[in-house]
Amino acid sequence: MNLEEPRVGLPFALQRAYARLMAQLQESPAIMDWSDCPLVEVIPGKVSGVPLLKDTRLPADTVLSNFESGSPVDEIADNFDMPEQTIRDLLIYAADKQKQLQP
Numbered sequence: 001m002n003l004e005e006p007r008v009g010l011p012f013a014l015q016r017a018y019a020r021l022m023a024q025l026q027e028s029p030a031i032m033d034w035s036d037c038p039l040v041e042v043i044p045g046k047v048s049g050v051p052l053l054k055d056t057r058l059p060a061d062t063v064l065s066n067f068e069s070g071s072p073v074d075e076i077a078d079n080f081d082m083p084e085q086t087i088r089d090l091l092i093y094a095a096d097k098q099k100q101l102q103p
Helices: 012-027 060-068 073-080 084-101
Strands: none
Touching (some): 060 073, 073 084
């Protein structure tokens, strides 16, 4: 898939943002191991096989990155049209996982 090809129905600025996001996802490994998170699934061929929130095309790492960059939960939920509780549950999982990994 050509990341620069236009996405039908998206304004040009969103098309460019989408292309940048896809390029970043392909270049960088996952921030976290989501393999045992019940909110996340990996489907080969769907968004290049990155961990996604179930039944969406939203990368779990994107939610985590947004939060770490200072976006509040309600803003993340609004931006990605997700329930706030789902965002909170994902962040709680990530925080618990990080605690397990620390010495």
